[in-house]
Amino acid sequence: MKKSDKTLHLGAFLYAVGHHAGGWRYPDNEISSLLDLEYYKKVAGIAEKGKFDLIFFADRLAIPDRFGNNFNNSIRYFASFRLDPVALITALSAVTSRIGLVATASTSYNEPFAVARAYATIDHLSKGRAAWNVVTSTNDGEARNFGRDAHFDHATRYERAQEFIEVVTKLWDSWEDGALVINREEGVYGNPEKVRYVNHKGEFFQVKGPLNVPRAPQGRPVLVQAGSSERGRDFAARWAEVIFTAQPALEGAREFYKDINGRLAKFNREPGSVKIMPGVMPIIGETEAEAKRKEELLRELVHPLAGLSLLSDSMNQDLSQFDLDKPLPELDTMRGNQSRQKIVAQLAKEEGLTLAQLGKRFGASRSHRVLVGTPAQIADNFEEWLEKEACDGFNIMCPYLPGGLNEFVELVVPELQRRGIFRKEYTGVTLRDHFGLERPNPVV
Amino acid sequence: MKKSDKTLHLGAFLYAVGHHAGGWRYPDNEISSLLDLEYYKKVAGIAEKGKFDLIFFADRLAIPDRFGNNFNNSIRYFASFRLDPVALITALSAVTSRIGLVATASTSYNEPFAVARAYATIDHLSKGRAAWNVVTSTNDGEARNFGRDAHFDHATRYERAQEFIEVVTKLWDSWEDGALVINREEGVYGNPEKVRYVNHKGEFFQVKGPLNVPRAPQGRPVLVQAGSSERGRDFAARWAEVIFTAQPALEGAREFYKDINGRLAKFNREPGSVKIMPGVMPIIGETEAEAKRKEELLRELVHPLAGLSLLSDSMNQDLSQFDLDKPLPELDTMRGNQSRQKIVAQLAKEEGLTLAQLGKRFGASRSHRVLVGTPAQIADNFEEWLEKEACDGFNIMCPYLPGGLNEFVELVVPELQRRGIFRKEYTGVTLRDHFGLERPNPVV
Numbered sequence: 096m097k098k099s100d101k102t103l104h105l106g107a108f109l110y111a112v113g114h115h116a117g118g119w120r121y122p123d124n125e126i127s128s129l130l131d132l133e134y135y136k137k138v139a140g141i142a143e144k145g146k147f148d149l150i151f152f153a154d155r156l157a158i159p160d161r162f163g164n165n166f167n168n169s170i171r172y173f174a175s176f177r178l179d180p181v182a183l184i185t186a187l188s189a190v191t192s193r194i195g196l197v198a199t200a201s202t203s204y205n206e207p208f209a210v211a212r213a214y215a216t217i218d219h220l221s222k223g224r225a226a227w228n229v230v231t232s233t234n235d236g237e238a239r240n241f242g243r244d245a246h247f248d249h250a251t252r253y254e255r256a257q258e259f260i261e262v263v264t265k266l267w268d269s270w271e272d273g274a275l276v277i278n279r280e281e282g283v284y285g286n287p288e289k290v291r292y293v294n295h296k297g298e299f300f301q302v303k304g305p306l307n308v309p310r311a312p313q314g315r316p317v318l319v320q321a322g323s324s325e326r327g328r329d330f331a332a333r334w335a336e337v338i339f340t341a342q343p344a345l346e347g348a349r350e351f352y353k354d355i356n357g358r359l360a361k362f363n364r365e366p367g368s369v370k371i372m373p374g375v376m377p378i379i380g381e382t383e384a385e386a387k388r389k390e391e392l393l394r395e396l397v398h399p400l401a402g403l404s405l406l407s408d409s410m411n412q413d414l415s416q417f418d419l420d421k422p423l424p425e426l427d428t429m430r431g432n433q434s435r436q437k438i439v440a441q442l443a444k445e446e447g448l449t450l451a452q453l454g455k456r457f458g459a460s461r462s463h464r465v466l467v468g469t470p471a472q473i474a475d476n477f478e479e480w481l482e483k484e485a486c487d488g489f490n491i492m493c494p495y496l497p498g499g500l501n502e503f504v505e506l507v508v509p510e511l512q513r514r515g516i517f518r519k520e521y522t523g524v525t526l527r528d529h530f531g532l533e534r535p536n537p538v539v
Numbered sequence: 540m541k542k543s544d545k546t547l548h549l550g551a552f553l554y555a556v557g558h559h560a561g562g563w564r565y566p567d568n569e570i571s572s573l574l575d576l577e578y579y580k581k582v583a584g585i586a587e588k589g590k591f592d593l594i595f596f597a598d599r600l601a602i603p604d605r606f607g608n609n610f611n612n613s614i615r616y617f618a619s620f621r622l623d624p625v626a627l628i629t630a631l632s633a634v635t636s637r638i639g640l641v642a643t644a645s646t647s648y649n650e651p652f653a654v655a656r657a658y659a660t661i662d663h664l665s666k667g668r669a670a671w672n673v674v675t676s677t678n679d680g681e682a683r684n685f686g687r688d689a690h691f692d693h694a695t696r697y698e699r700a701q702e703f704i705e706v707v708t709k710l711w712d713s714w715e716d717g718a719l720v721i722n723r724e725e726g727v728y729g730n731p732e733k734v735r736y737v738n739h740k741g742e743f744f745q746v747k748g749p750l751n752v753p754r755a756p757q758g759r760p761v762l763v764q765a766g767s768s769e770r771g772r773d774f775a776a777r778w779a780e781v782i783f784t785a786q787p788a789l790e791g792a793r794e795f796y797k798d799i800n801g802r803l804a805k806f807n808r809e810p811g812s813v814k815i816m817p818g819v820m821p822i823i824g825e826t827e828a829e830a831k832r833k834e835e836l837l838r839e840l841v842h843p844l845a846g847l848s849l850l851s852d853s854m855n856q857d858l859s860q861f862d863l864d865k866p867l868p869e870l871d872t873m874r875g876n877q878s879r880q881k882i883v884a885q886l887a888k889e890e891g892l893t894l895a896q897l898g899k900r901f902g903a904s905r906s907h908r909v910l911v912g913t914p915a916q917i918a919d920n921f922e923e924w925l926e927k928e929a930c931d932g933f934n935i936m937c938p939y940l941p942g943g944l945n946e947f948v949e950l951v952v953p954e955l956q957r958r959g960i961f962r963k964e965y966t967g968v969t970l971r972d973h974f975g976l977e978r979p980n981p982v983v
Contacts, residue, residue: 120723130663156652158734158751166749170731176751179660185626186664188635189576206648208600208684208765216623219574220630239747274614279564279848287614290602303683305610307602307620309574398726398976464902472873 099300101481103517104370104530105490106197107142107150107341107500109135111174112527114376115494116405116458117396119174127329127497129174132186138497139187139428142194145504146518149195149531150187151319151339151490152180156204157236159408162400163415172401181213188221195526197319197337198228198305203252204232207300209263213292214316215267215308223525226337227263228319231256232433234411246411249433253326258297260318260334267295267315268537278322291539313527314534323351323434332358335369336532339490341463342373343438370487370530373480374463376494379502383391386467388538393494394459399451403460409461410436419451437526440463463492470506540877545925547961548932548974549812549952550593550783551586551944552639553579555618558820559938560849560902561840563618568629571941573618577860583631583943586638589948590962592973593639593670594631595763595783600648601680606844607859613852616845617902625657631646632665637971641781643764647696648676648685650705652746657710658760659752667756667969670781671707672763677875678855690855693877697770699829702741704762704778709737711759712981713749735822735983751820757971758978767795769880777801779813780976783934785907786817787882792929814931814974817924818907820938821917823946830911837938838903843895846902852907863895882906907936914950922960 112119112127127134143151158175160166169175184196196217200210209228218225231252232238238246247255274289293304320335322328331338332355342348352371359366378393380386399419407414411431417424423443429436438460443453459465465475480486493499509519527534551849556571564666571578586594602619604610605918613619623789628640640661644654654866655672662669675696676682682690691699697845716842718733737748764779766772775782778800786792812967843863851858855875861868867887873880883906887897908918937943955961 119728120726132664136633156751157747158749165731166734167731170729170734171727173728175729177752178655178663178752182625182629182660182664185629186633187629189580205653206685209649213623214624216626218620220576220626233551239745241650242745277563282564282840283615284563284617285614285619287609287611290610290614301683301686303601305602307600309620324734341704349887385939396726513875 101487101516103147103477103481104143104148104372104516105510106372106488106490107138107147108339108374108490108492109150109152109496112494112496113499114492115393115397116401117393118495120396121393123494130178134173135187138500139191140378141497141500141504143191145508146521147194148488149180149197149526151228152183152195152197152199152502153228154180154201155237155408156201156228156232157234157240159404159443160236161234161411161413162404162407164413168400168404170414171403172398176402180270184225184468185217185220188217188224192514193521193524195226195317196221196230199228199230201230201232202256202259203247204237207259208302208306211263211266211306212308215306215311218311218313218316219308220267225313225528226309226317226319228321228339228493229256229334230321234408236408237419245459246430249324249326253330254329255299258299262293262295262297262300262302264538265295265505266302266304266306266314267311268539269293270308270310271537276282310537313525314536317526317530317532319365327434328355329358331355332364332369333362333504337530338369338371338420340371340373341435341438341461342485343442343462343464345480345483345485348373348480352484352486368532372488372490373486374490375491376460376463376465376492377499377503377507378465378467379470379473379499379506381469383468386469390465390467394455397458399453399454402454402456403450405461406439406457407452410439414450417450420449421446423450423453423529435462460492470510471502473507474510474514477511481516545931545960547921547925547955548588548592548816549589549961550595550816550819550932550934551582551799552595552597552783552934552936552941554936557939557943558904558936559837559841560617560845561837562939564840565837565939574622576853578626579631580634581943583635583638585941585944585948587635589952590965591638592932593970595639595641595672596627596643597672597676598645599681600645600676601678601684604680604850605678605855605857606848606851608857612786612844612848616848619848625661628669629661630662633872637668637965637968639668639670639761639827639973641674642670644676645674645676645681645705646700646703647691649823650683651703651744652710652750655707655710655750656752659750659755662755662757662760663752665933667971669755669757670761670763670970672765672783673700673704673778674765678852680852683760690757693768693770697774699743699776702743706737706739706741706744706761708748708982709739710748710750711739711748711755712983714752714754715981716754718753752906754981755970758980761970761974761976768877770802771878772799773802775799776808776813777806781974782813784815784817785834785879785882785905786929787886787906787908789924789927789929792817792924793927796928796930812976816934818934818936819948820904820907820909820936821951822911822938823917823943823950825913825916827912827916830913834909834911838899841899841902843898846893846898847859849905850883850898850901854883858894861894866892867894867897879906904936914954917951918958920952921955922958925960932943934941
């Protein structure tokens with residue numbers, strides 16, 4: 096059955112009770128408490144049962160309030176709060192055993208020592224399953240919670256991110272393996288020759304080190320990135336080991352895949368050393384018609400202002416100033432997530448959507464691809480994307496949770512396994528093992 | 540049997556494989572991996588079996604390197620690294636059910652939004668068991684990992700701490716109970732009237748809010764503090780709900796207890812609204828002689844340079860410049876933990892210790908009280924301190940772990956229970972329940 100030697104990697108991109116802004120109102124969806132660890136344990140358990148490579152939590156550092164410069168619609172129409180994603184993967188490290196744990200942390204509003212330490216700690220507690228999704232943050236609401244009036248401009252935040260990640264990797268490398276001797280007879284606990292200062296003095300940061308956590312089981316926790324702008328692509332090609340990306344169509348995804356892999360050589364990296372995982376929202380039915388009915392129902396459940404709150408937040412623009420019954424006007428500035436803004440503007444133009452309609456659309460999948468069909472149709476599509484070198488796998492964005500993930504694991508995963516393009520069992524222990532990524536040696 | 544109406548509160552102050560710098564070499568001590576969650580799970584489980592109020596992790600943001608301006612002795616002679624304490628309590632929230640979870644975070648090297656969010660998240664995940672131990676950090680090594688050459692001076696760090704904690708509590712209060720409506724029929728998720736901006740603009744911080752986490756199960760996570768200087772006492776009397784303190788002798792402890800309780804009125808707080816828990820290291824034997832032999836053995840196992848590394852770190856002074864065979868000279872500046880420095884200087888003087896001897900002593904219990912005896916003797920002493928209003932309980936610092944905690948739970952706890960001064964079962968769910976502390980209402 097297998098047409099390709101490549102196999103897929105799967106991530107469970109977890110968000111609220113599902114990515115679809117109508118997901119929390121979906122009838123089959125059990126009402127779960129987003130504040131209860133049991134809910135997250137359940138969802139992580141389903142993903143681990145489905146042999147996923149990882150679960151992933153994104154982040155925003157503020158309640159969305161760009162739309163109308165207040166949070167009213169965000170609070171009213173969807174679950175706009177977010178528990179700390181680093182805390183979530185840490186708690187889940189204690190109640191899962193194989194699945195990779197990816198949490199987002201911003202380089203704009205953290206300190207590198209704290210980030211290096213937190214992820215190294217989680218890598219130890221999880222025995223090598225931690226990954227850091229590096230983001231530069233998006234909007235002014237986040238800036239205002241961290242002492243600034245506006246978010247850093249695009250260039251500055253990438254310069255800061257660049258230096259931030261350099262410091263973090265230096266800190267991770269400040270302990271070699273074998274630094275802990277623990278010779279009780281002779282009273283020697285460690286070998287200071289295997290520990291070093293980092294003495295970083297840069298434009299944004301000054302950090303002496305060493306880290307106060309020994310070298311992590313994975314050497315370095317896995318680095319995940321999602322930049323898709325020109326600058327973001329270079330950044331990803333230099334640093335990322337896994338890339339999450341929004342790719343609405345096959346051709347664009349192939350172009351992105353080729354482009355990123357083509358940039359690796361510039362940074363002395365081997366082809367295949369970065370795994371590219373576009374987001375996709377599967378809406379699954381026993382028949383295609385059933386799947387389409389589900390999609391329609393979900394769309395009806397979205398309040399347009401929920402979608403527009405999310406879109407204003409992502410674009411870092413107040414869209415309440417425009418007429419909801421007219422198309423999205425041309426905006427002369429790009430202030431937030433640039434690649435996302437391009438996708439949205441193109442979609443609105445091609446389909447002639449009003450702003451209200453665009454809100455509902457954005458509320459559905461946040462401009463990620465929606466794949467509506469039977470398990471076999473979804474597997475066909477995944478196989479095609481894999482064969483045509485459009486991706487190394489997918490970040491699965493269930494419209495509603497935990498139900499949607501359960502359906503995916505029960506119906507789609509076995510179909511992928513039958514075709515030989517997805518693992519039946521975990522063969523390794525760490526997240527690097529799942530991806531076939533090398534454990535890096537310290538760079539001295 | 541019971542002579543007093545008061546009952547004790549007990550904390551398990553967890554540090555490395557025991558507080559005693561010789562603890563890791565102690566023969567009965569199983570060698571545990573300090574990098575392994577199983578170890579922490581085991582120790583937390585013992586404390587929970589013993590019906591302790593809480594477990595507690597202190598913190599330092601650097602490997603101690605004040606002694607000789609290098610980390611060689613710290614790495615060589617003891618476990619000088621520390622996993623992120625916030626991550627530790629978060630992971631433990633998933634595998635414990637009743638015990639309170641206290642982790643330290645510094646107001647000098649964090650942002651209030653991040654701290655407020657992390658502890659609110661842990662309070663949700665643990666169903667109301669989170670507490671924040673507020674510290675201002677101690678030494679230049681920590682400063683150098685966070686972009687500064689030297690630590691903030693004593694006054695500045697308390698001013699910053701004061702404003703930091705104000706912002707954190709405002710953020711915790713930015714959501715009222717009942718803000719989440721979750722009416723699926725009508726599509727109303729939340730009530731924005733129960734959420735508010737904090738709009739803080741101060742000397743150190745500018746934070747708009749609201750927090751992106753709904754009100755915590757405890758209203759606010761419990762605030763713990765350890766300041767003992769004049770400034771620190773006022774700070775604690777204003778903010779702390781639990782105070783950890785080093786009190787080597789009964790009279791000093793009574794003075795401290797009275798002093799803190801006397802300061803409460805100034806801040807419109809009720810007597811008894813703060814629980815004072817001095818640290819104590821119990822060294823337990825079936826006979827007093829056996830306990831003393833244990834103490835002696837532990838002391839032999841400490842390398843003097845381990846103790847002096849720790850002491851240099853605590854005092855923020857390089858003690859390597861002085862003659863190890865002479866007494867600690869009078870120092871004209873106090874740079875680190877001021878109250879600790881006073882205790883140490885007094886001890887050295889009274890007992891005529893050389894610097895090397897002082898190192899061994901400091902390595903034993905970090906200037907906390909050491910209580911050597913049978914379970915009955917230890918219980919007698921605890922009862923006396925409780926009756927004489929020297930404390931509300933103790934922060935138990937086992938010399939070696941998990942063995943020392945096991946002995947305490949097996950031998951001393953039943954003795955305390957028999958005397959009616961310690962709980963036999965948990966009667967509440969949250970850490971506030973264990974302490975009888977009120978759940979605060981939001982201050983608008």
